[in-house]
Amino acid sequence: MHAAIARITRRIAERSAPTRSAYLDQVDRMAARPRGSDRMGCANVAHAFAALPANDKLRVVAERAPHIGIVTAYNDMLSAHQPYEGYPALVRDEARRHGATVQVAGGVPAMCDGVTQGLPGMELSLFSRDSIAMSTAIALSHDVFDAALLLGVCDKIVPGLLIGALHFGHLPCVFVPAGPMGTGLSNNAKAKVREQYAQGQVGRAELLEAESAAYHGPGTCTFYGTANSNQMLLEAMGLHVPGAAFVHPHDGLREALTREAVGTVLGITQRSTRFTPIGRLVDERVIVNAMVALLATGGSTNHLIHWVAVARAAGIVIDWTDFAELSAVVPLLARVYPNGSADVNQFQAAGGPGFVLRELLDGGCLHGDVATVSARGLRAYTDVPALAEGGALHWRTLPAASGDDGIVRPLAAPFSATGGLKLLTGNLGRSVIKTSAVPDDRHVIEAPALVFDSQEALLAAFAAGQLERDLVAVVRFQGPQANGMPELHKLTPPLAVLQGKGFRVALVTDGRMSGASGKVPAAIHVSPEALCGGPLAKVRDGDVLRLDAEAGTLQALVDDVTWAARPAATIDPAQHAAHGHDLGRELFAGMRRNVRSAEEGAVTWR
Template structure:
């Protein structure tokens, strides 16, 4: 018998279950109605079916028309501009052959957009990044609305893409679904060298040619970027929530075992349909226990702050209502077990080799910090996710016991010797609003910053002030009107090198913003996702240069020290420049209807 679940984790889970009782019941009732109707093909007219199968091979067409074997729908986020998604180009062929090998069929149901935040960082296109998540969910729904599929596989890796696909999978919760990753690119230059070059460029010590050379040596081939940002946090999440096969996240593209895992994912999706004896629809997997396991994994690995928004939206799609308070309470009891860049120098390839997610799952189970009584695509129980895949040489994958111990304690540790006793995420609350902070890479002596503010409306203004030397002092940089309603809540990743330079010069520096930071946010304390946002009249809109603010990750506080600030009037600036160009005109309805960050920044009603 395993270690009993800790009371602290159980209390948060019970709280979520009670809070979600009505929405979860309504969701499950909807799913049950869809399940009771049976496979969609059985209810279709001949004309409908003929259109659905017209382009298939004769052999596939016969199986599809007979409707006695399952048909798998492929939802793909392939494009060959994203390095993480380029490997997906050939996945449909692999998946179709895997389906045929077990007497079934597979069709590409549809493609969804996939944008690269690495390309759009600091650019106008980043204003569409967050909104792309909900658009991906809608696009996936259109793909699956043809209703000729008995199960689905979702091909996606990066920042908004996996959350959007999960929202769609939950919406079609009557269907079983397996998420299939593409894996990280092989390691390039060291993360410490990459960070050094970026800071040297910010200081003006090197030119753009040297910076570009360094970046190309880091992001150099097919696969996910190797730092532990949002894309790789997504992959962790899919394993912790039981939607992906064990140990499949961090296997490099272009390898035999990567192809075999793709085949195994497709075959597993076909095994768990209502037409077989092991029916596992998404709705039975994605419950409050799976969501809590995801939050635990995020804390234990020091994952991306973006998931504090995305997980709320993903859970709500399955009728599960979570809050930042749930994240904060779990963070108090979840130890940090990994150091992967930006909270260390290792990349995900090093982490995978040192023991990887299987070791982390095992240690958390040992500490009673994960729900083991869960349904997953692989089977019942999280113990399955301590295993790792092996390639047998005949094109098949089998799962064996994982390492069981850390092979490098500078990268991953056991639960009795964590890097820190508490998780990497903090909730801040006070007179300035509610925010979150990733503290896993922030030195303890910088967890509390009290300083005058300098207020800006965008990253370009901050860069200009930095280059003029106006920020060379103890300062809290405030960047506002960056929330979801204002301009789509872009990441402010380009601020990190500048603020890091100031911090390295000895100044006490922090960032406060109603925008987002990248999943690569690191050593500079950053109170992000401030809510209410400035456009909603939040206190952040009332700040002026020189006001004293306290950012306190130790006490969980975000305070304006002069109460009279809250009585000030404020004017909303002209935001039209961020509403036009590169398609931003088309997203006015999203800006007008998006909810607050603390509820997932979604356009969907719950």
């Protein structure tokens, strides 16, 4: 095991010992109870199974058959989740072959960030994660299940399902993905049209044509954003059927993998010899494995928030220092857009998660002795699934060499010796930057600040030609308490245009960028946030700011006396009051008041 990774894991375990111990005590107490229909009153049992076919009622009550709950994020708004429509029937059919029964325990809300980017609905996006976690808990609160299958793929949905499931840590759980859409317009071509539109070189018709060619059918968006990072992390955590992440929704292999998920979860219930509840499976080593996989593939910065929250749900405490120290020793093995030009289909064809995990395991960068839902352990996730003649599911060993060393590389010849994530500290607070997609000559930016209190104000200034200079754009009052910490992905094209013109530009914000954070240096998640009196509220137009991703610093180059005496700006009360009073945002006011900082996972429940 790599010495630094082992040391960081030990530190996390020691820090988490009290909360993890209390969590595991709760898991064990819940697991020790009699099964659901045996411990419940007769009226409760009758209500629980009233709608089941008679033969299923007989199985689950009299014959004590294993009973699986499905928690689904199906809806038609998310291309990635549309394929889930038929999954319950498929799961029921397969469960009956195993002598088990199934109920859809509940549905969870799932919003598409691609629809809401730059619009008011995006202010609900981060909080939708905890809403999904609560909805998962409501679904499982019927408390009659021996195991659960979790159907979700996208940005906040997987973390929300995982947080909710970990609060029912006594249940064995398997995540069931649906796969990516086919390759459409290339990511580079899509980015070019967006930049052309930002400059007025093409119109709305051309932009819509390009976007529709990129996002064109069922399945996950094909860039390596938060949704596809979710899938990589679930593979590294051993919570999928091995290799299930990036098989297309309508590939025949997808049905076989979904059916296999039923047998997999039944193989880890209390009736089996390999009882593996999710609360025991997700331990400190598994959390570190997820962090390593994220860094090795240049995954979404959103997971510096989401996986902190996931870890907390299992009684484990991690922070951005842990991520940064891991990043310093974990090599970058993949380049997938926006970290390169390939999409996830090309990543899969070049070796995909299996290749990356094999290299990390063989190089001592992953804890290989962890539990997984597969009986073959984490090594199973280095193989790829396939259908034999006759349709039987099997796994084959990947070739030793990368299928395309422009997309995935071995540990001995990485794209970079580090994971491309840096923690920035200084008199502006703590923040993070993803450098893996940023040109080397842009890792240090020193320029005057231009301060904006909304992304709309920055876009308006760009449209008016007021940003044609070296600058550090400060976009503040975008944190969790201010307005729900929306993604600011709409700022990427104009800032990329300015960078393309030769200006030295950077973004500093207490908001989020999307999983598609790209080539413009961006210090994001600045904590504490401006609304809470964070130092970003002290910045004024013209202050020289220095973002130094090499030294790991983020500084306002203002003398200490002036800085200490300067009052923090406040947002206009009328403007702030207007936030959250349309499109349902007022319903989330309690979450905004109670949410913890980004580095604490922006959790609203602890």
